Amino acid sequence: MAYLPRCADTNFEIQKISAKILDLLFIISLSLPRPVGYAVDEDREMSYAALAALEDVISIYNRDVSIDQSDALHRIVSSVSILLTKDELVAALHGCVVAICDKVKQSAEGTVEAVIEFILKRGSELNETDISRTTQSLLSATVAVSDKQLRQEVLSATCSLAENTSAKIVFSELLSAAERDAMTKDITRLRGGWPIQDAFYAFSQHDVLSIMFLDHVISVLNEVPSHKEDSEKGDNTDHMTMPSVVSEMPQAATLALSAIFRGGGKISRRAVEQRYAAVFSALILQFGSCHGLVVMGVHQPLRTLLHTFQAFCECIKDHEMGKVLAKDGEQLLVSEKWSDSVGGLAKCVATKRPKEVETICMLLWQSLNRSQRFQREAATAVLSEYVHSSEVASSLLEQLVQVLSSYIGDKSSTVRRLCVGGLVKIPSSVMLQYSSQVLSVIVALLEDPDEEVAYTAVEGLISVLEIVPEDAVSPVLLNFCVRLRSLQTRLNSSMRRASFSAMGSLCKFGVGAQHEAFLEQVHASLPRLIFHVQDDELNVRQACKSTLREILPLLNVEHMTSLINSRVFNSDHRSDYEELLRNITKYLCQHFTERTDTYMASSIQAFEATWAVIQANAAYFAGCMLSQLSDRRLLAPYLRQVVGLLVGKAAHSPDVVVRATSTSALSLIMQNAR
DSSP states (O other), X not given: OOSTGGGGOSSHHHHHHHHHHHHHHHHHHHHSOOOTTOOHHHHHHHHHHHHXXXXXXXXXXXXXXXXXXXXXXXXXXXXXXXXXXXXXXXXXXXXXXXXHTOSSHHHHHHHHHHHHHHHHHHGGGOOHHHHHHHHHHHHHXXXXXXXXXXXXXXXXXXXXXXXXXXXXXHHHHHHHHHHHHHHHXXXXXXXXXXXXXXXXXXXXXXXXXXXXHHHHHHHHHHHSOSEEOSSOTTSSOSSOOXXXXXXXXXXXXXXXXHHHHHHOHHHHHHHHXXXXXXXXXXXXXXXXXXXXXXXXXXXXXHHXXXXXXXXXXXXXXXXXXXXXXXXXXXXXXXXXXXXXXXXXXXXXXXXXXXXXXXXXXXXXXXGGGOSOHHHHHXXXXXXXXXXXXXXXXXXXXXXXXXXXXXXTTOSOHHHHHHHHHHHTTSOXXXXXXXXXXXXXHHHHHTTOXXXXXXXXXXXXXXXXXXXXXXXXXXXXXXXXHHHHHHHTTOXXXXXXXXXXXXXXXXXXXXXXXXXXXXXXXXXXXXXXXXXXXXXXXXXXHHHHHHHHHHHGGGGTOHHHHHGGGSHHHHOOOHHHHHHHHHHHHHHHHHHOGGGHHHHHHHHHHHTTOSSHHHHHHHHHHHHHHHXXXXXXXXXXXXXXXXXXXXXXXXXXXXXXXHHHHHHHHHHHHHHHHO
16 A cells, blocks of 8 residues: 555656556565465466556556556556455555555545455455454544545545445444544534544435444444443332443434434435334433433433434424424423423324334333333333324234333333323223223322322322223222222322322212222221311312212211201311311211221321321311210220320320310310210
8 A cells, every 4th residue: 555546646757666566566476375275276367467457557657658547547456456365455455544644635535546446346355353444444544634525535435345345344333433532522623523423424425325324323322321230120229320331332323313314415314214213212212311311410412312303303304393302402301200201202203203103112112121211211201102192003002001011010110100101091982991901000009109100090090980981990999999098198288189089089989789898998088088178288178078079978878968068068167177077977976886996096096197287187076976976885995095195185286276176175075974
């Protein structure tokens, strides 16, 4: 490669002398013994023919006959490409950088032409290592040359190498170079631009390589994690550990995608359209990875990805999807509700490209087995969105239901929440088909250790119960009652409100063979329900009253049913509530004396409730019950215990409402005793 560029020199004498030197070198080479295994007859015949062609050019030079310089160079290069041994060919390709950077532009261009010719004629002889090292040399030359036209010619040689050897190896080396630059340079401020980006553009604009390059970049994004975690999927934790290594390769691949979207014109746009589902799925998973990095304080990958995503939307001309993250995209994807934004993107696809939904689902549900928590969450956000999309075919919906039902045990609470959140929104037109399966999922997640998951399950139960038939609810009716009671004392007022409301929704199913068993659950829940009619939170009070309107008629006591429309029932004043308690306990003592133990146990338990007002309500309820009981045998087991508790509350409670109400309850008991 030292003399070949000189054959394209601007000086005629240098061209002639360089050609003669090459001729002498090959004459010497052919006279030397050949390596073992060398096909003497065939290879020598071709070599001598090539040498003769080279000497023909030299003969023209010697006669000083006018010859087209480009034709002469082409003939020299053609001969040299045959005369080089395999080892010499590899050495020439590896050492091309200096020649390509020749100060004489014409010589540099001649070198690039020679490299392309070598690749076209002898590329099949190169092994993986040779291809890798040649790619590195061409990329080094791309970075080294400043002339834009020459750089494009070098990139053409790189494209030729990819097209005629192993594109995967060439692409891998390119992304590795991009990764190194991303780690060591500020690529946004390089003078003359980032040469590696020019390489991205060259591949994206190539008729043959464009879609191959896109496929490779997608595979890298899907296969290479953004970081290595210290914990795997099996660890029972929802907290991301600090990474031992943060990989720049996904960011390099993201930058490559951005170049494909922005710089490839019609060719790359056609490739992106053909691989739409794969590109969208890869971007969604990367949103998950980048959210995980942000949690650990690494923000730049998300910013790069957002820039790339906007380029994707522009490339496919989907402005509506672009708007989802165009404003405050980083804040949306950093927030706890980031998966909602991902679901919003999925919704755009279902609306504008419904035919792509099935392929996207098939790609993403494979991702649910990955060890990266946030990628699983991103995939689930999309699948959950498609479960309740009216555009989804029935066969796909069935698969989605099965997949989401299978992952309600995932270690990520977000995955569990999204699974149940999607399943409870199955279109009402087909919910009957999946009602038993959905109800089973809800039962399993009502007692989830993560409150947000349990809350989603309760809210979903309320909506599902409006659609499903009695035969689907009947097997799990009592199960629901028991699990809902455990949620009615949660600190979260929304959870209390939802769990009380869900109990009311179950009432219409407490008929037939389940009626007596359901009434047992009603009586077990009734005291707590009554206590929270005077909850601190308005939404809880309203939910409890609505549920009582459903429950009281089931008790089949006319006077209790009439309370629903009374002034004291619909009032929020404390005095009216205490009057309501006196009325309710009177009817309970008259008609359900045998339930006294159940009612008193619930009220005594509520003496230690978190909220002062509930303690007060339980105290007054207990006082009313004991004051209404006429059977001394029922009164005796509780009188001493309740009086002692009330005295203690009246004397030592820090809350005025508890002290005052406990005193009133004692007064009621004393009046009855007299």
